[in-house]
Amino acid sequence: MSNELGSFLKELREKKDLSISDLAYASGVSGAQISRIETGKREQPRPETLQKLAQGLRISYGQLAEKAGYFDGMQQSDKQEFFAYHEANSNLDLVLSEMFNQVFKLDQETKLVIIKEVGVSGKFGEHDEDIIETINKNEAVNISPDFSDMSLLQKLYLIDILSRFVRYFAVDETYLEKLYEQIKTGKIPDPYESGRELVKSIDLSDDNxxxxxxxxxxxxxxxxxxxxxxxxxxxxxxxxx
Missing domain, CATH: 1.20.5 (Single alpha-helices involved in coiled-coils or other helix-helix interfaces)
Known part of the structure; x- marks a missing residue:
C-alpha cells in the first residue's frame, strides 16, 4: 500500500532541516509515532495528530490530511471549504503562538491588564480559563492543543486584544480584516462558531x-x-x- 503521507512528511521534515526529535518537540507528537508514520506503519493518523504535526512544521493541516487520504471521495466543493477553514485556522494558530510567545515576556502588571480585557470582552466563554492560564505561563507555548475548539472568530478577537500589547508584523492586518469578512459572510466555514463544534442532531440509540x-x-x-x-x-x- 502507498505510503504517500510518510514519504511527504519525511521529505518535508528533512527539507526544513529538522530531526525527528526536533519535530516531536515542536509538535507535541512523540518521536516514535512520527517514525511510524514516516515508515508507513501508521498510514492514516488521527486528525488531531495531523493538526499537531502541521503546527510543528508550519504548514496547512489540509496538506497532511490530503496525503493521509481524508479527502478520498470528497466532493470538490466540500474539499475547498475544508481547505479554506484549515488554512485560516493554521494561520491564526501561528499568529497566536507567536503573540503568546511575546506575552510571556511581559511584566505581571501588563498581563493582568490583558486578562481583564479578555474577561470584559465576554467573547471567549469556557475558553477564558485556558487563555488566562496561557497568559500566565513563563515559557514559550504552542497554543494549538489548548484552543483547538475555539472558533475562528474567537481567535481573531483574541489576536485583536493581544495586538494592543505586543508588536507583531508577520501577518498583514488587511489579511485579518479580509478573513473576518469571509468568515462572517460564510465564505469560510467556522465549525466551532459558538466555541464548540456545531452538532445538528445526535442519535442516542447509537452504540458509540x-x-x-x-x-x-x-x-x-x-x-x-x-x-x-x-x-x-x-x-x-x-x-x-
Missing amino acids: IKEEFSIIVDGRPLTEKEMQKILAQIRLDRQFE
Whole structure:
C-alpha cells in the first residue's frame, strides 16, 4: 500500500532541516509515532495528530490530511471549504503562538491588564480559563492543543486584544480584516462558531454515542445503565402514543 503521507512528511521534515526529535518537540507528537508514520506503519493518523504535526512544521493541516487520504471521495466543493477553514485556522494558530510567545515576556502588571480585557470582552466563554492560564505561563507555548475548539472568530478577537500589547508584523492586518469578512459572510466555514463544534442532531440509540460525547445530567455523566433506562422508557412511551 502507498505510503504517500510518510514519504511527504519525511521529505518535508528533512527539507526544513529538522530531526525527528526536533519535530516531536515542536509538535507535541512523540518521536516514535512520527517514525511510524514516516515508515508507513501508521498510514492514516488521527486528525488531531495531523493538526499537531502541521503546527510543528508550519504548514496547512489540509496538506497532511490530503496525503493521509481524508479527502478520498470528497466532493470538490466540500474539499475547498475544508481547505479554506484549515488554512485560516493554521494561520491564526501561528499568529497566536507567536503573540503568546511575546506575552510571556511581559511584566505581571501588563498581563493582568490583558486578562481583564479578555474577561470584559465576554467573547471567549469556557475558553477564558485556558487563555488566562496561557497568559500566565513563563515559557514559550504552542497554543494549538489548548484552543483547538475555539472558533475562528474567537481567535481573531483574541489576536485583536493581544495586538494592543505586543508588536507583531508577520501577518498583514488587511489579511485579518479580509478573513473576518469571509468568515462572517460564510465564505469560510467556522465549525466551532459558538466555541464548540456545531452538532445538528445526535442519535442516542447509537452504540458509540458515549465514546464521542459526554452526556451530563445535573453535573454528572450518564452511566451506560442510565442510558439504557432512558431509551427503554422512551420506546415504551412511544408504543402508547
